[in-house]
Amino acid sequence: MAHLGEVAANVERFRAVGAGVLVVTQAQPHILSMFLRNQPQPLPIVCDPDRAGYRAFGLERTGWMSFFRPSVLWGYLRLIARGGKVRMPYTGEDVLQLGGDFLLDRARRVVFAYHSRSATDRPSVEALLAALPGR
């Protein structure tokens, strides 16, 4: 299951401990609209097509050769083994853009930051829950 699927499947666990969830995509709004018609999600997703948010949070672009690193190939194999699919980005999405996961408090202060170092590098849901203050 890709990261969105893992987070979406556990969204109620985050809400139960006082954490909302917001997902940001670099896709254009009409692409997101089409995606949500085909795959409704239990959490809000917003678009950042010019990737201003990605830059503000310091999320880097990777290089093409990084996709051939053993750790990245292994990450894709694990995804496939769990029933996930490797999909190509939609039009306008930068395939080299890396993602990240952040926990903010009400004042928009960052209390946890995870910048992905490769295409398959993501924190687990358990690690994100454990990073919430007071847990």
Next chain:
Amino acid sequence: MTPGDTAPDLTFLTADGEPVGLSVFLTSDHLLLVFLRHLA
């Protein structure tokens, strides 16, 4: 952005193309903000 930094109140777009601020979603004690590589 690292722990202790304050995130700017970024403006995103909804699936309808309407602008929406990050702060609109700060309705709980905490917010998990997930930047995807790409949809799917």
